[in-house]
Amino acid sequence: xxxxxxxxxxxxxxxxxxxxxxxxxxxxxxxxxxxxxxxxxxxxxxxxxxxxxxxxxxxxxxxxxxxxxxxxxxxxxxxxxxxxxxxxxxxxxxxxxxxxxxxxxxxxxxxxxxxxxxxxxxxxxxxxxxxxxxxxxxxxxxxxxxxxxxxxxxxxxxxxxxxxxxxxxxxxxxxxxxxxxxxxxxxxxxxxxxxxxxxxxxxxxxxxxxxxxxxxxxxxxxxxxxxxxxxxxxxxxxxxxxxxxxxxxxxxxxxxxxxxxxxxxxxxxxxxxxxxxxxxxxxxxxxxxxxxxxxxxxxxxxxxxxxxxxxxxxxxxxxxxxxxxxxxxxxxxxxxxxxxxxxxxxxxxxxxxxxxxxxxxxxxxxxxxxxxxxxxxxxxxxxxxxxxxxxxxxxxxxxxxxxxxxxxxxxx
Amino acid sequence: xxxxxxxxxxxxxxxxxxxxxxxxxxxxxxxxxxxxxxxxxxxxxxxxxxxxxxxxxxxxxxxxxxxxxxxxxxxxxxxxxxxxxxxxxxxxxxxxxxxxxxxxxxxxxxxxxxxxxxxxxxxxxxxxxxxxxxxxxxxxxxxxxxxxxxxxxxxxxxxxxxxxxxxxxx
Numbered sequence: 001x002x003x004x005x006x007x008x009x010x011x012x013x014x015x016x017x018x019x020x021x022x023x024x025x026x027x028x029x030x031x032x033x034x035x036x037x038x039x040x041x042x043x044x045x046x047x048x049x050x051x052x053x054x055x056x057x058x059x060x061x062x063x064x065x066x067x068x069x070x071x072x073x074x075x076x077x078x079x080x081x082x083x084x085x086x087x088x089x090x091x092x093x094x095x096x097x098x099x100x101x102x103x104x105x106x107x108x109x110x111x112x113x114x115x116x117x118x119x120x121x122x123x124x125x126x127x128x129x130x131x132x133x134x135x136x137x138x139x140x141x142x143x144x145x146x147x148x149x150x151x152x153x154x155x156x157x158x159x160x161x162x163x164x165x166x167x168x169x170x171x172x173x174x175x176x177x178x179x180x181x182x183x184x185x186x187x188x189x190x191x192x193x194x195x196x197x198x199x200x201x202x203x204x205x206x207x208x209x210x211x212x213x214x215x216x217x218x219x220x221x222x223x224x225x226x227x228x229x230x231x232x233x234x235x236x237x238x239x240x241x242x243x244x245x246x247x248x249x250x251x252x253x254x255x256x257x258x259x260x261x262x263x264x265x266x267x268x269x270x271x272x273x274x275x276x277x278x279x280x281x282x283x284x285x286x287x288x289x290x291x292x293x294x295x296x297x298x299x300x301x302x303x304x305x306x307x308x309x310x311x312x313x314x315x316x317x318x319x320x321x322x323x324x325x326x327x328x329x330x331x332x333x334x335x336x337x338x339x340x341x342x343x344x345x346x347x348x349x350x351x352x353x354x355x356x357x358x359x360x361x362x363x364x365x366x367x368x369x370x371x372x373x374x375x376x377x378x379x380x381x382x383x384x385x386x387x388x389x390x391x392x393x394x395x396x397x398x399x400x401x402x403x404x405x406x407x408x409x410x411x412x
Numbered sequence: 413x414x415x416x417x418x419x420x421x422x423x424x425x426x427x428x429x430x431x432x433x434x435x436x437x438x439x440x441x442x443x444x445x446x447x448x449x450x451x452x453x454x455x456x457x458x459x460x461x462x463x464x465x466x467x468x469x470x471x472x473x474x475x476x477x478x479x480x481x482x483x484x485x486x487x488x489x490x491x492x493x494x495x496x497x498x499x500x501x502x503x504x505x506x507x508x509x510x511x512x513x514x515x516x517x518x519x520x521x522x523x524x525x526x527x528x529x530x531x532x533x534x535x536x537x538x539x540x541x542x543x544x545x546x547x548x549x550x551x552x553x554x555x556x557x558x559x560x561x562x563x564x565x566x567x568x569x570x571x572x573x574x575x576x577x578x579x580x581x582x
């Protein structure tokens with residue numbers, strides 16, 4: 001026999017009367033702190049403080065301490081000169097792909113003097129993966145794990161609920177969004193906690209377009225630190241503008257959400273360390289092969305002249321529509337395969353600050369990385385095709401808009 | 413099975429030695445994970461599923477949980493209940509019992525319930541439901557051994573019997 005809904009609750013009532021006694025509840029310090037972080041008046045300043053803290057720890061640990069303070073010295077000072085010597089066949093195509101494509105100065109072949117410009121799989125590829133991305137995602141995941149285990153995330157969700165409703169989502173969308181700042185792949189999986197197809201589609205599309213992953217942020221922090229704020233601002237604005245538009249045109253419902261806000265807990269060292277380790281391992285299993293392979297493929301395409309060819313073909317669009325110099329066409333095309341290195345390449349091209357901001361924003365909102373792409377395919381191919389359609393439109397519309405803003409401000 | 417954020421993944425990791433992500437917010441687990449544990453020398457497969465409020469799924473993650481339950485008809489179900497919110501946990505437990513699954517109930521977050529001055533007579537609850545009921549605090553590991561040792565004591569229960577044990581529906 002099965003019970004009806006009403007009967008089931010009646011039965012539960014009876015059972016709980018028999019077995020449970022509720023004592024007097026005392027308001028504890030934990031509850032007080034809990035309330036302070038949820039009520040808008042106190043919660044928003046707390047949220048800003050936490051985000052600021054997150055940000056400065058991220059920048060000073062990953063950028064200043066680890067990458068500049070240690071890895072740049074290690075890779076440029078020791079690893080690069082050594083491998084340039086040790087790897088046979090200087091000037092050959094294999095050498096160019098694996099170690100150093102070098103450059104020509106007054107007709108003579110010269111080797112690169114740093115790992116950002118060498119563009120070999122064993123130099124730039126390895127340096128980016130270990131020297132830049134590893135510290136960035138390590139500190140990101142460590143702080144994220146702490147916030148998660150303390151129980152702050154659901155409170156942030158409550159705080160941001162009103163804002164996120166404007167883009168067809170609700171407060172809980174902050175979970176996939178923040179996860180994506182580490183890596184878009186788990187972010188895409190996390191969209192499953194959203195109730196309707198419409199919400200999942202909007203979320204996935206916004207993630208793929210506007211949320212740069214830990215690797216990208218790490219690189220930007222390294223090569224264009226003083227422009228990072230502007231770049232992120234443009235991305236956040238884009239997230240809301242296009243979320244708002246998608247909410248208006250995508251059919252379906254965007255229901256309210258109900259959430260249990262769990263009590264604050266002390267994070268357990270064991271769990272935090274396991275989680276950080278697991279995520280980094282996962283990231284590297286997916287990312288490292290792609291980073292190295294991407295490096296090699298891009299170098300190969302450069303050698304074959306494919307990138308120059310497509311770049312020249314598309315240059316009028318880049319120059320006319322987006323307002324960036326012709327030289328950026330190559331890196332922007334290569335960014336289809338290697339977003340993070342493309343940023344590094346852009347940073348050495350001569351252009352105005354505003355053009356650099358535009359170019360880096362373009363790289364970010366471009367095609368998602370291959371791993372994210374595969375993950376979205378797993379969640380549904382129709383949605384993926386629709387997302388790519390949206391992405392193409394967004395790249396042109398938003399890229400053009402940034403250019404227009406620059407013209408209006410008189411900086412482009 | 414259990415509601416979101418009651419500690420299912422914590423149990424799973426403790427029992428199988430796996431590394432499923434655990435966090436203090438609902439919706440951390442969105443897919444199922446399989447693992448193995450040993451009970452009295454025998455290998456037993458254990459499945460961690462996303463949280464669900466009922467057997468009537470309302471999002472994709474809950475879908476995964478309910479589909480997994482219905483695909484494995486011969487499973488024993490560890491139903492994890494937040495002891496500080498026992499009533500709605502019992503709702504899910506009853507639904508699973510009514511579908512004929514042998515259930516073991518973990519009254520998890522026993523420490524939180526204790527702090528909130530909620531006292532539960534687990535023995536009486538076990539008598540009424542006719543399935544093992546074990547108070548646990550998964551994070552610190554309390555009660556986990558007993559939970560495992562009671563797995564063999566469970567059997568399908570007729571909901572009529574539960575109604576009778578509770579003293580009728582009126």
